[in-house]
Amino acid sequence: VQERFGNQSFRMERKTIDLEQGWDYMQTGITKLKRILEGLPEPQFDSEQYMMLYTTIYNMCTQKPPHDYSQQLYDKYREAFEEYINSTVLPALKEKHDEYMLRELVKRWSNHKVMVRWLSRFFYYLDRYFIARRSLPPLNEVGLTCFRDRVYNELHSKVKDAVIALVDKEREGEQIDRALLKNVLDIYVEIGMGQMERYEADFESFMLLDSASYYSRKASSWIQEDSCPDYMLKSEECLKKERERVAHYLHSSSEPKLVEKVQHELLVVYANQLLEKEHSGCRALLRDDKVDDLSRMYRLYHKIAKGLEPVANIFKQHVTAEGNALVQQAEDTATNQAANIASVQEQVLIRKVIELHDKYMVYVVECFQSHTLFHKALKEAFEIFCNKTVAGSSSAELLATFCDNILKKGGSEKLSDEAIEDTLEKVVKLLAYISDKDLFAEFYRKKLARRLLFDRSANDDHERSILTKLKQQCGGQFTSKMEGMVTDLTLARENQTSFEEYLGNNPAANPGIDLTVTVLTTGFWPSYKSFDINLPSEMVKCVEVFKGFYETKTKHRKLTWIYSLGTCHLNGKFDHKPIELVVSTYQAAVLLLFNTTDKLSYNDILTQLNLSHEDLVRLLHSLSCARYKILTKEPSTKTVSQTDSFEFNAKFTDRMRRIKIPLPPVDERKKVVEDVDKDRRYAIDAAIVRIMKSRKVLGHQQLVSECVEQLSRMFKPDIKAIKKRMEDLITRDYLERDKENPNMFRYLA
Amino acid sequence: MGLRKPKATRETTTKMRETVKLISMEGFEFIIDREAAMVSQTIRSMLTSPGGFSESKDGVVTFPDISTTILEKICQYFYWSLQYSRGKETEFHIEPELTLELMMAANYLHT
Numbered sequence: 001v002q003e004r005f006g007n008q009s010f011r012m013e014r015k016t017i018d019l020e021q022g023w024d025y026m027q028t029g030i031t032k033l034k035r036i037l038e039g040l041p042e043p044q045f046d047s048e049q050y051m052m053l054y055t056t057i058y059n060m061c062t063q064k065p066p067h068d069y070s071q072q073l074y075d076k077y078r079e080a081f082e083e084y085i086n087s088t089v090l091p092a093l094k095e096k097h098d099e100y101m102l103r104e105l106v107k108r109w110s111n112h113k114v115m116v117r118w119l120s121r122f123f124y125y126l127d128r129y130f131i132a133r134r135s136l137p138p139l140n141e142v143g144l145t146c147f148r149d150r151v152y153n154e155l156h157s158k159v160k161d162a163v164i165a166l167v168d169k170e171r172e173g174e175q176i177d178r179a180l181l182k183n184v185l186d187i188y189v190e191i192g193m194g195q196m197e198r199y200e201a202d203f204e205s206f207m208l209l210d211s212a213s214y215y216s217r218k219a220s221s222w223i224q225e226d227s228c229p230d231y232m233l234k235s236e237e238c239l240k241k242e243r244e245r246v247a248h249y250l251h252s253s254s255e256p257k258l259v260e261k262v263q264h265e266l267l268v269v270y271a272n273q274l275l276e277k278e279h280s281g282c283r284a285l286l287r288d289d290k291v292d293d294l295s296r297m298y299r300l301y302h303k304i305a306k307g308l309e310p311v312a313n314i315f316k317q318h319v320t321a322e323g324n325a326l327v328q329q330a331e332d333t334a335t336n337q338a339a340n341i342a343s344v345q346e347q348v349l350i351r352k353v354i355e356l357h358d359k360y361m362v363y364v365v366e367c368f369q370s371h372t373l374f375h376k377a378l379k380e381a382f383e384i385f386c387n388k389t390v391a392g393s394s395s396a397e398l399l400a401t402f403c404d405n406i407l408k409k410g411g412s413e414k415l416s417d418e419a420i421e422d423t424l425e426k427v428v429k430l431l432a433y434i435s436d437k438d439l440f441a442e443f444y445r446k447k448l449a450r451r452l453l454f455d456r457s458a459n460d461d462h463e464r465s466i467l468t469k470l471k472q473q474c475g476g477q478f479t480s481k482m483e484g485m486v487t488d489l490t491l492a493r494e495n496q497t498s499f500e501e502y503l504g505n506n507p508a509a510n511p512g513i514d515l516t517v518t519v520l521t522t523g524f525w526p527s528y529k530s531f532d533i534n535l536p537s538e539m540v541k542c543v544e545v546f547k548g549f550y551e552t553k554t555k556h557r558k559l560t561w562i563y564s565l566g567t568c569h570l571n572g573k574f575d576h577k578p579i580e581l582v583v584s585t586y587q588a589a590v591l592l593l594f595n596t597t598d599k600l601s602y603n604d605i606l607t608q609l610n611l612s613h614e615d616l617v618r619l620l621h622s623l624s625c626a627r628y629k630i631l632t633k634e635p636s637t638k639t640v641s642q643t644d645s646f647e648f649n650a651k652f653t654d655r656m657r658r659i660k661i662p663l664p665p666v667d668e669r670k671k672v673v674e675d676v677d678k679d680r681r682y683a684i685d686a687a688i689v690r691i692m693k694s695r696k697v698l699g700h701q702q703l704v705s706e707c708v709e710q711l712s713r714m715f716k717p718d719i720k721a722i723k724k725r726m727e728d729l730i731t732r733d734y735l736e737r738d739k740e741n742p743n744m745f746r747y748l749a
Numbered sequence: 750m751g752l753r754k755p756k757a758t759r760e761t762t763t764k765m766r767e768t769v770k771l772i773s774m775e776g777f778e779f780i781i782d783r784e785a786a787m788v789s790q791t792i793r794s795m796l797t798s799p800g801g802f803s804e805s806k807d808g809v810v811t812f813p814d815i816s817t818t819i820l821e822k823i824c825q826y827f828y829w830s831l832q833y834s835r836g837k838e839t840e841f842h843i844e845p846e847l848t849l850e851l852m853m854a855a856n857y858l859h860t
Contacts, residue, residue: 050795
C-alpha cells in the first residue's frame, strides 16, 4: 500500500501524518521485511517502497510540533526489534540445542543484521539530527544492543558450552563443521562492537581453561607412557593443530594465549620429567646422537621463557662428561704404559678433543640453531676439562707438544697440507678454552726454538700460518716474540753468507773448521742456560774469528755464546771404518779430549772441562751407556759414577756412515713453569699499576676483580698472588692504603 | 537530460544498471547516470541496500514532494558535484527564488 501525499509543492501544505497512521504504514514495511527474513514467499523491496518508507519517517520528523515524532519513532524503532526477538527469535533458539542451536543462532544473527541494515536506512533521518543532537546511541547500535541484551546475554553461556564441546570433539579426532564455529565466534566478536571484551570474557577465558585441562589430562598420561621423542612429537603435533584451529575458526588474538596454555601443560609442567627421562631423555638423546629429536626439543623449548636453560645445562654436563672421560682415559693409559707410548696417548687425546669439539659444534649450530646458550654451554664444558692435567703435563703443554708434532720434520702426524692447515686452525680454537695461555706460549716458543735451531721445521708456510692464526686469536703481543724468532733465522742465513765472504777475504782468519753461527736476538728467544765450558782450542779460535767478523758489522752489541744449542760433526776414526758423528758441542768437547789421551778418569774430564756433575754425568752417559758406545766405561755399569774411567772405543762400528748421538733432553717443563710464573708476577704488577693509575682510588675487591679481568686473556691469576703483589707495590711506594679505610687503595704518582 | 519518454528495456544480464530514473511530482522523468544519483546519500543507501532490486523496478524513484523545477536543479547539482570533485572548480549558480525549496529537497535527499 502506498500513499501519495498530494501533488502539491513541497514546502507548502504538506498533509500532516499522524503518529498512529504513520506507524501503521511503517509496520507494513517491517512485516514485509520479517517475512523476507523468515524465508516466506515475499517479493523484495522495490525502490518506490523504499523511498516511501524513508519519506514517511522523514516527514514525521520534519513536521511542526506537536507532530514531530522523532522521540517516539526512535522508541518504536527499538520496540520493533524487541518485539520480533521476543516473539520469534528467542523461542526459535531456546527450543534447540548443541549444534542445531548454533546453526539457528548463526541464522538469526545474520537475519538480525539484515534487519538492522534495512530498518536503519528507513529510519536514517533520525541518525542525522535527532540522535546527533541528543548524543543518543545511533540506530545501528540500538539494533545490535537489542540483540545483545535479549538474545546474546541469554544464550552466550550455553553457546560457549556447545562450541567448546565441539572443539574437544575435534581434538579427539572427529570431524566438525569449522565454518559454523567460525560464524558463531564471529558473533562474540561483533557483539562487542569494537571491543574484544565479550569474546574474551564470555568465550575465550572458558576455552582457555578447558584447553588447559584437556591438555593437562593428556600430558599426565603421555608422560607416563611415552618416550621423550614420542612425547615431543605429540606435543609438536598438538601445537600445530591448535594453531590451525585458530586459523580456521578462533579469533587470531587467541593464538598466543592458547599456544601458551598448551605449551604450559605439555612442556612446562612436565619439563623436568621429560628431559630427565631415563632411557630417552635429553642425556640419552645426546648419547645416541639423535639429532632430529634434539632439534625438535630445541624448537619446542625455544619459545618458552627460560625453557632452554635445562636443555643447555644437560648438554653442558654431557659434553663435560665426555671430555672428562677422554682425559681420564689418557691419564689411565699414561700411568699404565711406558713413557713414549704415554706421550703418544697424549697426542691422541688432543686429536680426540678436537674431534669432540667438532662434533658438538655441529650440534650447537644445527640442532640448537647457534643459540648463545648452547655456545656458552659448549665453551664452559670445554673450559672445564681442557684445563685438566694429564700425567703431570698441563693442557697448555700438551697442546704445544701437539703443535710441535705437526710442525716438525718426521713428526707423528703425516698429513696433507690442507689437513695440517685445518688441524692448526682447530688447535688455535682449542687454545681459547685454556686459561693458561701464557704457559702455552712459553712451551710453544721453546719447541719452536728447537725446531728452528736444529732445522727440524717441516714447512715454513705452516709455521707462519699458525703464527698468523695465533695472532688473530690472541693479539699481536702473543706472537711478537715468535715472529721475531722466525725473522732471526732468515737474518741469520744472510749473516752466514756475509761471514763466509769475510773468511774468503781474510784467509788468515780462517779457523780451519767449517763454522756456522746463528745470531739470535735475546728478547725473542727463550732464555737458555749458558754455562761456561773450557772449549777445545780449535773451537776457541772459531769463537774469536766470528767475534772479529761480527764487530765489523755492528758494534755496541754483546755476543753471548749458547754452547748447549750447538751441533758438531766429528770424524770418528774407528778401526773398522770411519764414521761421522753428529753430536752436541759439549759432547764434542768431551770426545776431543781423547785426541790427546786414550784414557781419562771422570775427575780428569771434570777438571778439564769445568762442568757441573749433573751435566757431565748426562754427557758421559750419552757417549758410553746409551745406544752408541763411543767411549768404553770402566766398570761397564749402566750408570755413570764419579769413580769411573773412560777410554776411546776404537772397536766401535755401525751399519751407517753417519750417526747422530742424541743427548737426553732436559726436562724443560720445570723451567718453563718457573719462567711463566716470573712473567706473571710482572704482568700482575703492571696490571695493578695500570688500573690504579687510571682510577686513582679503588676498593680492594674491585681492584682484584678488575685485575683478574684484564689478565684473563692470558691466564687465570691466583688471588693470593695478586694480594702479594699489591703488598709489594705498597712497599715500593706505588700504592698506599687509605688512612681511614684500609680496604681502599690510592695511587701514588 | 530533460524530458524523455519512459523506456522499456530488457536486460538479459544481471549487471548493475548504469542509469536511474527520477520522477518529479508532476510526472516528469529524469534519467541520469547512477553515479550522479549517488551524490545523494539517500539514493545511494537505497541503491546499495542488501537484497537488491528486481529488474523491472530497479532505479525508478518517484518523488511526489519534489517539483520538476527543483528536481531538474538537483540533477544539475549532481553532475556539477561530480565535476567539482574531479577538479573542475566552477560555481554552481542558484536562482534565489529556488533557494528554500532546494535546501529542503537537499535535506530530504541528504545531499
